[in-house]
Amino acid sequence: MLAVGVYVVALAARRGYPFGAGPRAGTVLAEQVVPLHAHLWDLLHGRGGGDLLVNWNSGYGVPFLPDLVTDLLNPFSLLVLLVPREQVALAVFLGTLLSIGLGTALMTVFLGRLAPGPGWLRALLATGYGLCAWVLVEGVGRPAWLWGLVSLPLVGLAFDRCLRRTGWPLGAVAVALAWVGNFYTAAAATLGAALVLVLRLLVDRRPAGERLRSLGRALAMTATGVAAAAPVLWVTFEAGRTAVPAAVPHPGTPGLTDYLARLLPGTPAGSGLPEVFTGVPVLLLVAALPFNRAVPVRERLVWPLALALVAIAFVWRPSQLLWHVATAPQGDPYRSTFVLAGLLTMAAWVGLAHRPGPLALGCGAALLAGPAALAGARGSTPLTWVLLGAGVPVLVGALWALASTGAGRRRAAATVLGCAVLLGSGAAAYAALGPRDREPDDPTAATTAALPVPVQAVLPAPEPAAEQAAAARRLLRSAEDWPAARADPGPTALTGNDPMLLGGQGGGYRSDYLPLATAQALHSLGAGWLLQGRQTLSAADPVGQALLAVGSSLQPGPTVRRSPAAPLVTVRPPGAPTPPSGAPVWARQQALLGAAVYQVPVLVPGAGPAPTDHGRSGWSLPTTPAGEAGTELTAGCAPGRLAYLYAPYLNGRLSWPGGVLTVRGEQNATALPILPLGPVPADGVVRVTVHVELATQVPASPFGCLDPAALAQAVQGLRAGGARSVRAGGHTVSAELPPGSTGSAVLAVPAVPGWRCGVDGGPSAPAGSVQGLLAVPLGPGASRIGCTFEQPGLAPGLWVSAAAVGGWLLVTVGSWWRRRERAAAPPGPAGLNPPAGRAAGPDVRRC
Template sequence: MRREIRQPVEILGGVAADRRAEPVGVRLGAHDSSHTATLTDHFRLLGRSSRASFPRGSACDALHAGGALMLAGIRSGIPRRTGRLTMAERWREARVCGAAAGLGMAAYAIAAGLRGEWPPGATQTAVPFHAHLWDMVRGDSPGDLLFNWNSGYGAPFLADFFAYLMNPFSWPTVLLPRDQGQLAVFLVALSSIGLGTGLMTYALGRLHPGPRWLRALAALGYGLCAWVPTVGGTAPMWLWGLVSLPLLVVAGDWCLHERRWLSGTLCVALAWWGNLYTAAMATITAGLVLAVRLLAVRRPFKTLVRVAGRAVTMATAGMLLAAPVLFVAVRAAQEAQPESPVQPLGPSGLGGHLAQLLPGTHGGPPVPDVSIGLFGLLLVAGLPFNRRVRARERIVWCGLLVLVVLSFVWTPTVLVWHGLAIPAGGPYRVAFVLSGLLVLAGWVSLSHRPDTVTLLGGAAVVLVVAAVAAGRHSVRASTWVLLVAGGAVLLAALWTLEHRHTDRRAGAAATAVLGCAVLGGAVWSSYAALGTPATGTASGASVRAGYAAMRQAADWPRARTDPGPHAFTPNDPLLLDGQGGGYSSGYLPTVTALLLHDLGAGWTAGGRQTASVTDPVGQALFGVHTHLADGPPPDGFTVVRAPAPPLVTVLPPGSAVDTTSVWSRQESLLGGQVYDVPVPVPAAGPAPTAHGSSGWSVPATPEGTGGTAFTAVCTPGGTAYFHGVWFNGTVSGLGTTYRSDGVQPTTAVPVHLLGPVPADGVVRVVLHADTVTQVPARPIGCLRPGALDAALTRLTATGATRVTAGGHGLTAVLPAGSTGTALLSVPATTGWTCSAGGGPYAAPRSVLGMVGVPLGRGADRVVCSFRPPGLTEGETFALASAAVTALTAVFGRLRHRPTRTPRRVRRAAAEREWREEWRPPGGTWGL
């Protein structure tokens, strides 16, 4: 029979820490060493501590002399009853966890307020996505959860919703006004920090019993670790990982004690639903923590197998409950534009990495942001010297930290941490898990009451780290102030808790000093990590003006209103509720990126951030009738209107496809020739090298000399455009000069207007290259006078007479008897199915990247619907897992149904058994 007891514990200066102890005296080794299961183990622990640490004549001194079972640092207290935690005890635990959450949120809010501005990364991505969520909830968005009609001229959205908006704290923000996007994102981050800090406070108590308020201070180092303001703050959806890690550590604790399998499964599912990316990292880390706890104490092999099996089944069932997220995300990642190669290991060296352990560091080369504050650093640095922690436990915890650190500097393990793809934004997005492990290891030392040797050893290790890191760019003057002044205060407070633990007032004062020091250091470190406020960001007034312009010009679905080429953010179509080509997403389909690139639109981030088309032919192909161009202050944009065909046009049968240049691709989709595409002739300057259809290599232009000149002949009165794609330098021609910042393959430059073709028809373009670079074989295109108007008239006459688009479907009514191919101005991403003339649904074909629906012998209607790949499979696995989980829970409940013995009888019997089992040798405890 397994029996549980409860004992009031007062550790380190009289701070109460009531909690339930672990099952006693049954299956030794099946439970964690932190809760010390047998009388023999407690004698061993007690023998390691100094008897002088207890005042002579005190209750603890008498119990020590009698060999009674006491934890190191317990002043007094005798186990008094059995059963579960009372409501009062639960309330005290909830109060401490809530206080820790409040401290974490307050510290971060103060730091952000002192800095004066939210990190710019949140404005670029998180704010537009939350604005789109606001539109969807209120029915103002043309799309739904499955498809996004706003961005990329139509893109799948479910994977992005899972990635950017599944943090549960994102959903209540729709109650705020739409133009308060920055406040909404700030509240999401603040709530995630608070919940993560509170859960870590509870998880530390499950790891080792100890004073509640010291647990809260230790958890504060996790909730405000350096990763939070530098990485998590700019992408609040990742802050759900801050919640997932302690949540899964608690689930692992339930596995260790073979209880609450269903609750643990639901915790795993919640973590994976909230954010797949960080949940994978947190799951690996929680598994490592469980392994450490299993190895910290010798256990029977059957126990190890049983606990490991329980953990594996719990994790598997929880992940399968989140199968829609998993399957949709994996399929979307397979279809997504690949990221540019990133080298994870920079030239920072050992000193640069160790500097990130120190408080107040910021900047420098890319390294893991793992600082947990000076309090946590002193504790974890002192763990190897804490003789009150079993040697076996110290070894496994220190070994785990070393292994995880090494995994951050070896490319194969960095790939494993990040799902086999190193992100372009930085190779250390996983740093929060190391911060969590540091906090857990530090608490192991603190819960065993670090003595003077431990404190001095930890201080010595911190000094060594500081000496090695000295001189690094990230180590500022404030770092040394925190180390010297803060270190002295923290060491003095910890020394007082160790040597004056019998004095309640001294303990309370030391705890208060610790709290002030830890909170102040957390505020200062967060302030430093937030960095310098961004400059040049769009003002709220200009964004509101752009939103109003889009709403006023809206004519969806007859035509698109494009927020580009002017840009407030990379996701302006979401921010301003337009329908443009701009989109920044890790799941941006390759089909979308290549279609826009081939039609002359620019891209950055290797194609994971697209922009709207800039020339009139490209805009006509996507049905854009209103767009925002760069303009004068105060708004910075100008509204431009132009005629546009319907979103669905018809290409006549036998239309040929020409892919030799951007101009020919546009003409192929337009269904007629509108450009003069002359062969450029080198005229002056450094001679370029021709590579046939691959283009021209343009040499770098020496300083003080003219650039490489090309000439071409076009129809007079036309309009000349230049498409440099990867060209890096300055382009001049027909009175226009502009900067081209192309970098192959990460940054592509869009088609740019040069000006009207002169009367002699000669177009001269001069290229001043910064370095050896390439331009296409035919970079100059001249739009013939009146050709585009004629093409638009034809497309309008033969195209759809009525278009209905919304949600994740589109319906177009065509002229009776239409033949050829119905061309939808939407990228042909996987997941579309279409029907022509009431026929069967089938996957459409791709016409240079656009959706093309064959009309057969004639059709008067086209109906298309989109369903994300992987959603059906995910729903199937989730339902099956839910059924299995429910059956397992029901059978487990029936199997372990308690007897109907009255509670009063059960308590009396348990009390008698407890008295006999816990009677110390040589006498009683006065019971």
């Protein structure tokens, strides 16, 4: 628990959560992790919108299993059961502590398998592993990744069983547990543990045949464990294929001095480089290892060579893919750096277990001084030199005294060594938890810029109090009428995943597995998106909300606004027109609505720099010269109608008689939703002035003028001809239609792969799509439809897992039977059986 204690003290000194404000807005922790745990809390308490397969709260209905297996299968996620819903962030924090503690404890045990030595010494070195810079900078922000901290020593212990011939069935369970907990980091952990196994086999003095059999056992064990986790792998693979493509960072190979600087304590976090620092004791002992003559020559050669190769592999593009299962890492190109931290810790223990003498320690200190001086100018801080200048001499003296024969000197050395490790780790942790040089993008700020002025008024402070979230949640619960209608939290008020955090059934959804079909469907109906489409926003205009069955939505105040909406399932008559490719958003909405509710005027340039007309491709707006107001866009509409602007990639400052708004649209990155401009004035002219900093664009028909009465009449028609009743289960939807309905039943749910539908109890078939929404052909006439979601990849993954478990059972039962037969066999001649209590396998602790 040393690592946990040091982390808590450093976090408290920094006034981090839970000792200060909540998780910082804009981070993955606040935007994704906490809302996902809130949704898990709802599911475990039977209050969730959906089940393990479908999340009805977000994105107007999206798959949930990919998010579950990626971010919520760390066993400590179940701590949400122990806290009230308002305190799920506390459960996430406790899970972080337990992951750090378990990873450190397992590393302590594994170090004992590498070489014998006192447990307290192993615990001190393992503390550096549990508090390595990767944990403090990257891991605590993505608690699921912290399972990698556990997986590395866990898989290492499993491989150790193969070396000792103690049976691999239990090791296969350990491998499966690692891969199920988080397959991203488990892949890297397995590769790192396999490298350690190869190193141990290289220095092992057993015959080559025995070593090859150990390697074969490890391969069979790993294959069985990974195959048992096949549902996780297959589901995420299929979900990734159909998700919005991510922008993958491709950092250049860092310079040697920049890389070496990441080994030093106290360097600023968030530099865009691998976070490698694992503690001053580890650095000193690794530097001293080649000079420690008590260590066999072969080990002194292979460990430094392996560390150098792994360090290079993390920054060389082809080998970097190897650490990420041959796929480009998303979000963090150095997600696997904890493996290098673990290998450094292991190499340090190999040296410490052989008690380095003064010559080795002195040479190690000298070797460490060179890179430190070389890299010192690359982001070092005063704390860097304090920890190195004071820590290294103290550690050299303590480690030298530890090897002495006097009991008193050894006790004093142990005390000094323990205090030095704890104080140094605490200071380094305090520095790593401080402000970052490279803060992550704040999607909340981008979202605010993308929202209409009336909706921005609902936004609370950047770090909202729990009372605000609770109040919004109570309002939404009072308005819920699912599945008759949706209660939408509206455009982002607190996080990108407000529907999971606050409840309701909205379009807001941020995920690494956001289906491309969802993003495209909502975008085509005028909703916005962020993060290259990996975060969708709720529909903010009346027509979009009506089409998506939004009967109530969160508004400024906050209050709830109720509005007439189409039912979740409507009937589209045969031969209904389909808008042509490239049609404006107004035409796409009207085609689904089945009625003309917009007046779509022709854009007429007004005062200011003249825009360029590109026909159906739209208009280019030039940069506004200094001192000018901007380019004026005008259009004529009937007075009294409600004017709207749709220019998803517009970048500039808008001003019109009703208000001012700065927007930051960007092609394929940030798409603005439909923006309300207010009633058309008495002169019938809609005017918007755009002040442009960089040349931007608007569609060919950016203005739409809505007739609210026509919309109400159209919605009434959809309700009259739509479903009489709708039932939504965990991952099913069924509806009773007017008898003899023909055409297509359209569900206000994005048509993501996996939906299968049937008519009147008949066989199911893959669902169709109408403008990105689920559609079911009704044939000559139908009165009932039923749809079920089947997660792509789950069924084949379960078959592979079942086969692996079957094979594992056969091996386990066979091993048990052989042991039983040996126990029942008469004793052999004296001296041929191993002594009682001693394993028949070789002692490989020093291998």
